[in-house]
Amino acid sequence: MNRAADQQQTNPLREGLSTRAVPQPCSVIIFGATGDLTHRKLIPAFYNLAADGELPPAVVIVGFARREKSDDEFRREMEEATRRFSRQTVRDEIWKTFGQSIFYHQSEFEDQGGYKSLADRLDKIDKEHGTRGNRLFYFAAAPDQFEPILKNLKAAGLNEACEGSWARVIVEKPFGKDLASARELNRIVRNSFAEEQTYRIDHFLGKETAQNILVLRFANAIFEPLWNTRYIDHVQITAAETLGVEGRAGYYEGAGALRDMVQNHLLQLLCLVAMEAPTDLSADSIRDEKVKVVRSLRRLSEKEVATNAVRGQYAQGAINGKPVTGYRAEKNVDQKSMTETFVALRLNIDNWRWWDVPIYMRVGKRLPKSGTEISVHFKKAPLVLFNKESTEHNVLVIRIQPDEGISLRMQAKMPGTSFRIEPVKMDFHYGTSFGKASPEAYERLLLDAMSGDATLFARRDEVEEAWAFIDIIEKAWAAKKDAPALSFYPAGSWGPEEADDLLARDGRAWRRL
Numbered sequence: 124m125n126r127a128a129d130q131q132q133t134n135p136l137r138e139g140l141s142t143r144a145v146p147q148p149c150s151v152i153i154f155g156a157t158g159d160l161t162h163r164k165l166i167p168a169f170y171n172l173a174a175d176g177e178l179p180p181a182v183v184i185v186g187f188a189r190r191e192k193s194d195d196e197f198r199r200e201m202e203e204a205t206r207r208f209s210r211q212t213v214r215d216e217i218w219k220t221f222g223q224s225i226f227y228h229q230s231e232f233e234d235q236g237g238y239k240s241l242a243d244r245l246d247k248i249d250k251e252h253g254t255r256g257n258r259l260f261y262f263a264a265a266p267d268q269f270e271p272i273l274k275n276l277k278a279a280g281l282n283e284a285c286e287g288s289w290a291r292v293i294v295e296k297p298f299g300k301d302l303a304s305a306r307e308l309n310r311i312v313r314n315s316f317a318e319e320q321t322y323r324i325d326h327f328l329g330k331e332t333a334q335n336i337l338v339l340r341f342a343n344a345i346f347e348p349l350w351n352t353r354y355i356d357h358v359q360i361t362a363a364e365t366l367g368v369e370g371r372a373g374y375y376e377g378a379g380a381l382r383d384m385v386q387n388h389l390l391q392l393l394c395l396v397a398m399e400a401p402t403d404l405s406a407d408s409i410r411d412e413k414v415k416v417v418r419s420l421r422r423l424s425e426k427e428v429a430t431n432a433v434r435g436q437y438a439q440g441a442i443n444g445k446p447v448t449g450y451r452a453e454k455n456v457d458q459k460s461m462t463e464t465f466v467a468l469r470l471n472i473d474n475w476r477w478w479d480v481p482i483y484m485r486v487g488k489r490l491p492k493s494g495t496e497i498s499v500h501f502k503k504a505p506l507v508l509f510n511k512e513s514t515e516h517n518v519l520v521i522r523i524q525p526d527e528g529i530s531l532r533m534q535a536k537m538p539g540t541s542f543r544i545e546p547v548k549m550d551f552h553y554g555t556s557f558g559k560a561s562p563e564a565y566e567r568l569l570l571d572a573m574s575g576d577a578t579l580f581a582r583r584d585e586v587e588e589a590w591a592f593i594d595i596i597e598k599a600w601a602a603k604k605d606a607p608a609l610s611f612y613p614a615g616s617w618g619p620e621e622a623d624d625l626l627a628r629d630g631r632a633w634r635r636l
């Protein structure tokens with residue numbers, strides 16, 4: 124592979140984006156093209172990029188899957204899915220052109236011949252569509268298919284690009300199910316693609332407000348001096364969903380909330396909140412700092428897992444007044460399943476900045492509201508003067524979704540003749556401040572991969588460190604010795620009582636979303 128071609132190319136003429144790499148023409152080959160992710164996220168994301176004029180002049184999408192299908196059939200399916208799941212309403216005139224850049228390649232993942240014919244087809248596409256020999260392979264298939272796909276790509280010479288072109292691979296989660304399997308997967312990927320060709324996707328990093336955390340912290344001078352143990356009492360991270368397992372039991376039963384959400388999305392958010400300022404904005408400088416946070420997470424002993432981790436599973440209940448079944452009654456779920464659909468954790472980062480600042484995390488399905496937010500709770504002002512009766516902290520809330528934005532809660536005097544103090548909010552909403560909707564995370568991430576910018580993708584060591592931390596909890600739970608029991612919570616509640624106790628013990632409470 125030509126390394127020079129894989130480096131970021133900047134175009135200072137792109138207004139307001141002078142530091143951002145430019146996405147390049149390419150073919151995007153999606154393995155698992157008939158699956159849910161392709162329908163719900165990938166093709167709609169490409170469509171939206173096309174509609175917003177963000178795609179490079181030549182981008183061709185090739186769906187690779189087992190089922191027999193013509194290009195036209197595949198296009199029709201993709202159009203239907205896009206009309207259903209797209210962020211913007213599909214405009215016929217845009218789809219007409221965009222749809223023509225979608226192709227279908229039928230093959231078994233294990234069939235070498237299918238990759239040889241793919242290579243020929245891509246060469247032809249390069250000639251006819253100007254995709255310049257650049258290839259972006261997207262692994263949206265089941266993880267047990269990654270190995271044959273990677274082997275066959277290599278055998279067909281598709282892991283290396285011609286002079287002046289690039290070949291990259293985007294690997295979807297789950298990236299392993301523990302440290303050993305993640306290492307093994309990294310080894311397998313490494314056999315075919317170098318680290319700088321590998322993009323491990325964590326779609327939370329593509330969310331607008333997640334990206335804004337670095338800007339908030341490092342482009343403003345007022346927060347950084349306060350961002351430490353001296354002024355911060357504790358941090359909470361919540362990722363709540365009203366959705367249940369949604370027909371994904373096959374995967375979810377073997378994963379659970381800790382592997383599904385904490386190992387990747389929540390730890391990534393924590394890294395952005397807790398990292399030191401990088402020396403520059405290059406992908407590696409940022410990722411160097413992020414990985415130090417995970418490395419500094421205090422490793423819990425088996426005993427400590429019992430007191431610092433809560434696991435729950437939703438039972439029958441109601442969401443927005445509508446009755447819903449319990450997890451064990453969901454399709455393809457074992458009736459005695461011990462899989463957790465809720466996790467609450469109390470963590471510590473053992474470094475100077477975060478010494479003695481607890482980090483509380485909770486994530487759950489079938490909670491009363493959907494929302495992801497990080498709240499930074501500052502220490503109280505000295506209890507003299509006005510604050511004698513007040514128990515309020517200043518709280519900075521970073522809303523990842525929905526209603527992306529940031530708010531700061533502070534104390535103010537209520538108008539009137541008495542001296543009553545009440546909390547008020549300074550609030551920034553993306554929607555109203557910038558007057559435009561945020562793109563979907565996948566849109567940003569696809570463009571970044573087409574640009575060779577890996578900043579918002581997880582590096583090998585980040586993934587492995589995160590698993591090393593998660594493994595301790597998983598092992599303690601599996602051993603069941605000192606582990607907490609699996610607690611049940613009615614669907615539509617904020618998780619088991621034990622999650623509240625986790626904070627109550629420290630004299631704190633979860634923020635209401």
Ligand code: BG6
Pocket residue numbers: 296326364383384
């Ligand atoms: C996925 C998890 O990675 O993230 C799902 O596998 C979860 O279980 C989803 O529902 C949440 O993502 P978002 O963007 O819908 O909040």
